[in-house]
Amino acid sequence: MFDVIAFLIENFQDWETCPKQDALGTLLAEAGFDGEEIRDALECLEHLTNSLSMDQAILDDCQYIRVFNQYELDVLPEEVIHLLSFLQAESGINSTQRELIIHMLTQLPDEDITVDHTKLLALMVLWLHQSELPILIGDELLVALHGHTMMQ
16 A cells, blocks of 8 residues: 555646546556555545545634543554654644544554554655655654655
């Protein structure tokens, strides 16, 4: 799933510029992705696009501290929680985007909940929202795609 997401982010400006579902599935299969990877990625994207319709202003206008519940603390590695806090503190993501990322992370198998996968999910959420982010934050997130920073 993560390779498919990386491919989409690298090859399309945003979700709106992607081909529709059937054509996208064909394009991804031609790019060499297997059916399960494609299905998982497209289901994830569909779930997130449906979540985009919720009233974001409710969370984004609130000034509160996010307290993780015990389940989230058990599932999410400390480094992932620190990354999410950092991204929000540096205005890389907003409260709604953080909640979407947390929700997606808690749906993954434990071995897939890593800092790199969190970065990729953050990029995906930002890509879906057509969000701009500070260059240094973007550079840090792009490490998940390229394995190295883009700035020298």
